[in-house]
Amino acid sequence: MYRDLATLLAESCVGGLGIAIDLVAQRKVFPYSLQLAYYRAFLEALVKCGQLAKNLGEVAKLTFDVSTDNKYNAALLYKIMREGDPDLFEWLHPEISFVPWRESARVQVGDLLAFEAWKALDHTVGPVKRRRRSWDVLRATGRFETLSYSEEWFISLKDAIDSGNLGKQVNFSQRDYEQWLSTNKRHHDLSNQFLFLDWVKRRDEQQKIRKI
Numbered sequence: 001m002y003r004d005l006a007t008l009l010a011e012s013c014v015g016g017l018g019i020a021i022d023l024v025a026q027r028k029v030f031p032y033s034l035q036l037a038y039y040r041a042f043l044e045a046l047v048k049c050g051q052l053a054k055n056l057g058e059v060a061k062l063t064f065d066v067s068t069d070n071k072y073n074a075a076l077l078y079k080i081m082r083e084g085d086p087d088l089f090e091w092l093h094p095e096i097s098f099v100p101w102r103e104s105a106r107v108q109v110g111d112l113l114a115f116e117a118w119k120a121l122d123h124t125v126g127p128v129k130r131r132r133r134s135w136d137v138l139r140a141t142g143r144f145e146t147l148s149y150s151e152e153w154f155i156s157l158k159d160a161i162d163s164g165n166l167g168k169q170v171n172f173s174q175r176d177y178e179q180w181l182s183t184n185k186r187h188h189d190l191s192n193q194f195l196f197l198d199w200v201k202r203r204d205e206q207q208k209i210r211k212i
Contacts, residue, residue: 005112006134014109015143018117019044022125025151029158034190038070039077044147046081046088053091061093065101065111073190074098080198113138117146125150172200 019041026037046062053060064074078096082088101107116135123130138144160166167173177196186192 002112003134006137009109009112010137010141015141016110016113017045017048017144018113018120018146020114020117020121020146020148022121022148022150022154025125025149025154029151029154034193036190039073039190040149042074042077043081046078046092050085050088050091054087059091059093061095061097063097063099063104063107065104065107066098071098073194076191077194080194080201084198084201113144113146116144117148120146121148121150124148170200171204176200 021037021041023037026033049060049062062078067074075096075098078092082092082094099107101111116132116138119132120135122128123132135146157166160169177193180186180196180199181188181192186195
């Protein structure tokens, strides 16, 4: 059945991008960090969808597999990203939808590609190294792609943080975040991290306006 589904997908006009992040590598390099992997992939998916929508000249409305754990933060991050990027604001619909995968054939198609992305990463960093015929069929169409982030990417990120280069690029430090939490009487969690990043963006925009 899986082979038949992959073949149907390859013979359709559908295309897709799967993003896989090595959670073992994240825990190794950042053992005490919040679970940001889902949102790292989520952000990349938003940017890619926005680029595709712009190229096609059509506004994209996105539907995600519903998850009690991620629904609020995903909707919050979507709003922040869309309103903070002119291209995303223009080419992504103001609303996103969440549905149970059992009720959406489209989400199930996305799950199939996500599974291929996961297996591609697993067969690269895991003990078993092999290629999947189903992925070979999909990739041969030129419409499907997978991206993987593993230990090398996390090490590079940690080096950027430890050296202070990342702080210079994003224009804030850990102390800024802690001060923001204290001032606003908030605690450290993913939702407040996203709200803080939105505050930084708006702060920097106001500073640019004052300079002009």
